Amino acid sequence: MKRQKITVVGSGNVGATVAHLTVLKNLGDVVLYDIVEGSPQGKSLDLQEAAPIEGFDCFVIGTNQPKDTADSDIIVITAGMARKPGMSRDDLLDTNVSIMRQVVRQITPHSPNAILIIVTNPSDVMAQVALQESGFAPEKVLGLGGVLDSTRFRSFIALELGVSFEAVTALVLGGHGDSMVPLVRYSYAGGIPIDKLLDEETLHLIVERTRKGGSEIVDLLKTGSAYYAPGSAVVSMMEAILKDKKSIMPVSAYVSGEYGLSNVYLGVPVILGSHGVEKIIELDLLPSEHADLLKSADGVKRILTRT
Numbered sequence: 398m399k400r401q402k403i404t405v406v407g408s409g410n411v412g413a414t415v416a417h418l419t420v421l422k423n424l425g426d427v428v429l430y431d432i433v434e435g436s437p438q439g440k441s442l443d444l445q446e447a448a449p450i451e452g453f454d455c456f457v458i459g460t461n462q463p464k465d466t467a468d469s470d471i472i473v474i475t476a477g478m479a480r481k482p483g484m485s486r487d488d489l490l491d492t493n494v495s496i497m498r499q500v501v502r503q504i505t506p507h508s509p510n511a512i513l514i515i516v517t518n519p520s521d522v523m524a525q526v527a528l529q530e531s532g533f534a535p536e537k538v539l540g541l542g543g544v545l546d547s548t549r550f551r552s553f554i555a556l557e558l559g560v561s562f563e564a565v566t567a568l569v570l571g572g573h574g575d576s577m578v579p580l581v582r583y584s585y586a587g588g589i590p591i592d593k594l595l596d597e598e599t600l601h602l603i604v605e606r607t608r609k610g611g612s613e614i615v616d617l618l619k620t621g622s623a624y625y626a627p628g629s630a631v632v633s634m635m636e637a638i639l640k641d642k643k644s645i646m647p648v649s650a651y652v653s654g655e656y657g658l659s660n661v662y663l664g665v666p667v668i669l670g671s672h673g674v675e676k677i678i679e680l681d682l683l684p685s686e687h688a689d690l691l692k693s694a695d696g697v698k699r700i701l702t703r704t
C-alpha cells in the first residue's frame with residue numbers, strides 16, 4: 398500500500414500541532430514547510446525523535462523548498478498571521494490573502510491530486526482564494542471552521558451538564574466568525590435533545606460563548622490564537638479523508654445552490670471521504686435559523702469583495 402503523504406504549510410502553533418497529532422495517529426509521512434529557515438527543520442527532527450517512544454512509523458521532514466512537498470495526498474495550509482486581543486479574524490485579511498496566494502501558487506502545482514484543508518483566517522474567504530489560485534475542483538478544497546466551533550459547543554454543553562464529552566454531539570453552521578450559527582435543535586447529549594436538559598437562558602449563554610470561542614482563547618493567550626482544538630479538528634478532517642470514512646462533519650465547503658446560496662464558502666454539514674467533500678447535506682432549517690445562515694453568508698461575501 399502506498400504511504401500517505403501530508404504536507405503542512407506553516408510550522409507555527411497550529412501547523413506543529415497538526416504534524417504532531419498526525420504522526421501520533423500514524424496517518425502518514427509529514428512534510429512541514431515554512432518560509433522561515435530552521436523552524437520546520439528543527440520541529441520535524443524533534444518530532445521524528447519521538448517515534449521510538451510513541452511507536453509511529455512515519456517520516457517527518459522539514460523544508461523551505463516547495464518541491465519537497467510533491468505528490469502530497471493532503472495539504473493543510475496554516476501559513477499566515479494569527480490575531481491578537483482586540484482584532485477580528487477579518488483584520489487578518491490583507492496580510493493573509495497575499496500569503497495564501499503565494500503559498501498556493503508555489504505548493505499546489507507539485508501535488509495536482511491533493512486535497513487542500515485551509516486553516517488560515519479568515520478561513521472561509523481564504524478557502525475561496527485557495528480555490529481560485531489552485532484551479533482545483535471545489536470538492537477538493539475545504540476550510541476549517543465548523544468542526545472546531547462544534548467541538549467547542551460540545552465541550553461547553555458537556556461541562557454544563559457534567560457528562561462525558563464524547564456523549565455530546567452538536568452542530569455549528571455558517572462562517573467561522575462571530576455570526577456563526579450554533580444549532581441547538583441539532584445538538585444532543587446521549588441522544589437526548591439538549592433543550593430537554595438545559596434551560597433557555599443557559600443554552601443562550603452557551604451559544605454566545607461558542608460564537609466567541611476563538612476570542613476567549615486569544616484574550617487569555619494575548620500573543621496569538623488557539624491551536625490544540627484547531628489541530629484536533631484538522632486531524633479529524635484529515636482522518637476522514639485518508640481513511641475514506643464518509644464522516645458527517647460541518648466544514649467550510651463551496652456551496653452551489655444548497656441552502657439557497659451560491660459561489661461562497663460556508664460551514665455546512667458534509668460527507669467527507671477520499672474524494673473530499675462528497676456531498677453537502679441540506680438540513681431542514683427553521684426560518685430563523687435559515688435567516689441566521691444567510692446573514693453569516695453575507696458577512697463572508699462582504700469580506701470576499703475586499704480580496
Ligand SMILES: NC(=O)C1=CN([C@@H]2O[C@H](COP(=O)(O)OP(=O)(O)OC[C@H]3O[C@@H](n4cnc5c(N)ncnc54)[C@H](O)[C@@H]3O)[C@@H](O)[C@H]2O)C=CC1
Nearest residue numbers: 407408409410411431432476477478479516517518520627
Ligand atoms: N480556521 C480556524 O478555525 C483557525 C484558524 N487559525 C489561523 O491559522 C493561522 C496560523 O495560526 P498559528 O499557527 O497560531 O500562527 P503562527 O504565527 O504560530 O504560525 C504561522 C506560521 O506561518 C508561517 N508563514 C508565514 N508566511 C508564510 C509563507 N508565505 N509560507 C510558509 N509559511 C509562512 C510563519 O513563518 C509561521 O511559522 C492564523 O491565520 C490563524 O488565524 C488558527 C486557529 C483556528
Ligand SMILES: O=C([O-])CC(=O)C(=O)O
Nearest residue numbers: 480486518611612622623
Ligand atoms: O480565534 C482565532 O483567531 C483563531 C480561530 O479561528 C479560532 O480559534 O477559532
